Amino acid sequence: MKRRTAIGRILVVGAGGGLLFSGYKWYDWNKKPDLAFLSGQRELLAALAETIIPATDTPGAKEAGVHDYILLMIRDCTETKVQNKFIDGLKDLRSYSLSKYDKAYPQCTASQQEQILRHFEEEGRPWGGIAGKIQTRYLGTSFFSTLKNLTVEGYCTSRAGATRALNYLAVPGRFQGCMPMLPGQKTWATK
Amino acid sequence: MGDQRFDAIVVGSGISGGWAAKELCEKGLKTLVIERGRDVQHVKDYTTAFLGPWDFPHHLNNSLREKQENPVQSAAYNEASKHFYVSDKEHPYIQDKPFNWIRGYQVGGRSLTWGRQCYRLSDLDFEANAKDGHGVDWPIRYKDIAPWYDYVESFAGISGKEEGLPHLPDGKFLPPMDMTCIEEHFRDKIKGHFTDRTVTIGRVANLSKAVGGRGPCQYRNLCDRGCPFSGYFSSNAATLPAAAATGNLTLIPDSIVIEVIYDEKNDRASGVRVMDAHTRQVTEYYARILFLNASTIATAALLLNSTSRRFPNGLGNSSGQVGHNLMDHFIGTGATGEHEGYTDQYYYGRRPTGIYIPRFRNIDPSTNRKDYLRGYAYQAVGSRIEWDGKGAQTPGFGAGFKKELVKPGPWSLWMGAWGETLPYFDNRVSLDPTQKDQWGLPLVKVHFEYHENEDAMRKDIEASSREMLSAAGFTNIHSYSHALPGGTAVHEMGTARMGKDPKTSVLNSFNQMHDVKNVFITDGSCMTSAACQNPSLTYMALTARACDHAIDQLKKMNL
Numbered sequence: 001m002k003r004r005t006a007i008g009r010i011l012v013v014g015a016g017g018g019l020l021f022s023g024y025k026w027y028d029w030n031k032k033p034d035l036a037f038l039s040g041q042r043e044l045l046a047a048l049a050e051t052i053i054p055a056t057d058t059p060g061a062k063e064a065g066v067h068d069y070i071l072l073m074i075r076d077c078t079e080t081k082v083q084n085k086f087i088d089g090l091k092d093l094r095s096y097s098l099s100k101y102d103k104a105y106p107q108c109t110a111s112q113q114e115q116i117l118r119h120f121e122e123e124g125r126p127w128g129g130i131a132g133k134i135q136t137r138y139l140g141t142s143f144f145s146t147l148k149n150l151t152v153e154g155y156c157t158s159r160a161g162a163t164r165a166l167n168y169l170a171v172p173g174r175f176q177g178c179m180p181m182l183p184g185q186k187t188w189a190t191k
Numbered sequence: 192m193g194d195q196r197f198d199a200i201v202v203g204s205g206i207s208g209g210w211a212a213k214e215l216c217e218k219g220l221k222t223l224v225i226e227r228g229r230d231v232q233h234v235k236d237y238t239t240a241f242l243g244p245w246d247f248p249h250h251l252n253n254s255l256r257e258k259q260e261n262p263v264q265s266a267a268y269n270e271a272s273k274h275f276y277v278s279d280k281e282h283p284y285i286q287d288k289p290f291n292w293i294r295g296y297q298v299g300g301r302s303l304t305w306g307r308q309c310y311r312l313s314d315l316d317f318e319a320n321a322k323d324g325h326g327v328d329w330p331i332r333y334k335d336i337a338p339w340y341d342y343v344e345s346f347a348g349i350s351g352k353e354e355g356l357p358h359l360p361d362g363k364f365l366p367p368m369d370m371t372c373i374e375e376h377f378r379d380k381i382k383g384h385f386t387d388r389t390v391t392i393g394r395v396a397n398l399s400k401a402v403g404g405r406g407p408c409q410y411r412n413l414c415d416r417g418c419p420f421s422g423y424f425s426s427n428a429a430t431l432p433a434a435a436a437t438g439n440l441t442l443i444p445d446s447i448v449i450e451v452i453y454d455e456k457n458d459r460a461s462g463v464r465v466m467d468a469h470t471r472q473v474t475e476y477y478a479r480i481l482f483l484n485a486s487t488i489a490t491a492a493l494l495l496n497s498t499s500r501r502f503p504n505g506l507g508n509s510s511g512q513v514g515h516n517l518m519d520h521f522i523g524t525g526a527t528g529e530h531e532g533y534t535d536q537y538y539y540g541r542r543p544t545g546i547y548i549p550r551f552r553n554i555d556p557s558t559n560r561k562d563y564l565r566g567y568a569y570q571a572v573g574s575r576i577e578w579d580g581k582g583a584q585t586p587g588f589g590a591g592f593k594k595e596l597v598k599p600g601p602w603s604l605w606m607g608a609w610g611e612t613l614p615y616f617d618n619r620v621s622l623d624p625t626q627k628d629q630w631g632l633p634l635v636k637v638h639f640e641y642h643e644n645e646d647a648m649r650k651d652i653e654a655s656s657r658e659m660l661s662a663a664g665f666t667n668i669h670s671y672s673h674a675l676p677g678g679t680a681v682h683e684m685g686t687a688r689m690g691k692d693p694k695t696s697v698l699n700s701f702n703q704m705h706d707v708k709n710v711f712i713t714d715g716s717c718m719t720s721a722a723c724q725n726p727s728l729t730y731m732a733l734t735a736r737a738c739d740h741a742i743d744q745l746k747k748m749n750l
Contacts, residue, residue, distance in 0.1 A: 051589065052588040052589070052592070053588075053592070053593050054589060054590055054593065056590050056593060056594075058597075069250065072248060073249060076248075076255065076256070077252050077253070077254050078255070079255065117588060121587075148582070148583075148588065149582060152578060152582035152596065153250070153579070153582070154250065156578045156579070156582075156596075157244040157245060157251070158245050158250075159245045162243065162245065165593070166578065166597055168243070169540070170241070170243070171411060172409065172410040172411065172539065172540035172541060173409050173410065173540070174410060174540055175369055175410040175540035175541070175542045176538060176539040176540060177368075177369025177370050177371045177372065177375070177538055177542075178372040178375070178536050178537075178538065179536065179537050179538055180535060180536060180537075181535050181537050185598070186597050186598070186599075187575075187581075187597055187598060188541075188577060189244075190244065190541065191412065191574075191577070
């Protein structure tokens with residue numbers, strides 16, 4: 001924690017003065033994102049999203065088409081820095097999976113996939129407190145956080161996720177301010 | 192020429208223009224309503240009203256390209272409502288200091304996308320300028336406008352609860368909407384802890400009961416897409432159809448009013464010069480009376496662009512006040528908290544309003560503040576944290592994560608203040624002397640800044656919101672204060688203010704130009720002070736009142 005706080009302080013100074021911003025890092029974050037590579041990763045993204053939200057008694061992320069949502073969101077709605085972190089993260093994950101299990105992620109067993117994703121979750125965990133806020137602000141959201149956030153968002157706003165895993169009311173017709181929770185009550189899909 | 196002559200011309204079809212159209216048509220005047228944007232037919236043109244989030248490419252998110260091309264408007268719209276906002280690229284303006292000018296150029300204007308909160312002003316507001324010396328005195332008091340509030344509320348349909356507060360007068364309300372459990376809890380705790388504060392359900396122009404064949408509200412909370420159930424008040428759903436039903440309405444969309452024509456010989460406005468937005472063809476229309484309802488900034492720009500030998504600085508601008516005293520409410524300060532209780536309770540449906548905490552500062556000697564003048568009101572919402580909050584809060588992934596994600600989380604309450612901004616002469620709209628838009632009209636320039644009074648109020652808002660959440664037993668309380676650019680509340684007001692003295696104001700007590708008696712202005716530009724209440728209801732009431740006066744004056748042959 002102390003180390004992290006210290007790094008946070010350095011980042012503040014660094015971002016302000018530009019002193020510690022090494023030319024390479026700057027280039028790496030702001031380079032033109034490899035979108036051609038990204039568009040070829042549908043299968044990998046589908047497998048990753050499915051690990052985060054698997055099919056249970058309700059559809060999983062794959063059936064909900066979350067991978068296509070992630071592709072579109074990274075391409076159209078994500079700033080360059082985060083795009084690069086995400087695409088670099090996917091590349092790292094591919095190599096990690098091959099070197100560790102000698103298989104591509106989609107071909108790994110469910111438990112191997114969990115191991116892999118847990119590794120990246122740990123690696124991408126933001127620091128605590130103010131240092132974490134600064135970290136996210138200047139370095140962008142980590143690969144894992146972006147993947148998880150977009151999976152949740154894509155799933156809960158998909159037809160399958162909203163109407164089958166959550167509770168979607170197209171036309172409620174009335175508003176009741178206090179309603180006792182029913183057994184197994186699910187969250188409303190929209191506000 | 193026969194086709195170009197009317198009894199009345201109304202410039203703009205938004206919330207106040209729609210009311211002018213209805214009142215004038217119903218009183219038998221052949222009325223021309225001129226709208227610069229495209230036609231939007233009620234229901235038929237609400238093309239996104241029934242779509243689910245999955246039907247939009249980015250599930251309602253705006254793309255980066257969208258944000259770059261429309262940096263101002265895109266903050267107000269999403270993929271489902273974008274078609275009711277202008278393109279920043281096509282409709283540029285100059286921001287001297289950052290100012291968000293959010294616009295909807297179409298039939299119905301911003302009445303399609305407004306927040307629908309409706310609160311009356313009171314004598315606390317009408318007397319404020321006279322008491323503390325900022326701006327000029329309002330030429331009216333609450334008793335002058337009260338019957339007109341009654342009148343417009345009865346037609347529009349406002350849901351709300353009577354509270355008997357002198358400084359936030361009750362109206363003609365439809366049944367109030369429910370509070371959620373946490374909001375009821377909050378209301379009761381605040382009542383127990385503070386003698387000066389009331390928590391009430393939002394007063395909102397959504398029909399909790401059908402009114403005149405419209406509604407009732409279906410609790411979808413998708414109002415800004417246009418409502419196929421006519422569940423909320425808009426020009427398109429309510430006033431324009433009423434105007435059309437008289438047979439006296441002519442509505443021309445895609446028509447930009449470029450100037451008001453002043454007839455020096457008869458000392459009156461004879462009509463308007465209008466450019467077709469597509470063909471650029473210019474036509475003149477004439478009428479006995481004119482209502483300008485183009486919206487606060489656009490109306491000021493129109494007056495400034497209407498120069499003549501008599502009015503070299505803009506129509507009716509002998510006071511030099513046109514364009515000045517621009518106000519907006521300031522927002523962006525408040526707090527959130529979570530509550531551990533009521534975990535066995537939820538809600539059904541999507542209520543199109545929040546709750547409201549009327550102003551409680553500087554009401555009387557016991558609530559007087561030394562650090563600032565005037566006050567603020569809170570809007571708030573108490574709901575359970577759902578997937579959009581839980582996703583990031585819940586660690587891990589997999590089946591266990593999914594199970595947690597789809598369950599309602601703890602209750603939370605968000606509260607944010609709408610604060611009164613004083614009328615500052617330097618906050619102004621002007622026309623750029625050289626730069627022009629694609630129609631050859633001078634670009635509008637906005638200069639707007641907040642000052643010490645607003646800054647001091649912000650500090651108190653942070654403190655009082657924390658204090659209230661804490662008193663009501665909330666935990667994990669976070670206050671926030673963002674100095675957002677002016678215009679963010681989309682409550683522009685004040686650029687052609689009402690007043691008693693023609694030397695210091697533009698309009699008289701009936702929204703009639705001091706200088707040009709047959710021109711009436713009843714959009715937000717008429718506001719002498721901002722109060723802290725959402726202002727549209729006041730524009731509606733002032734419009735109906737001004738129309739009544741105009742008809743009376745026409746009958747007496749004074750116009």
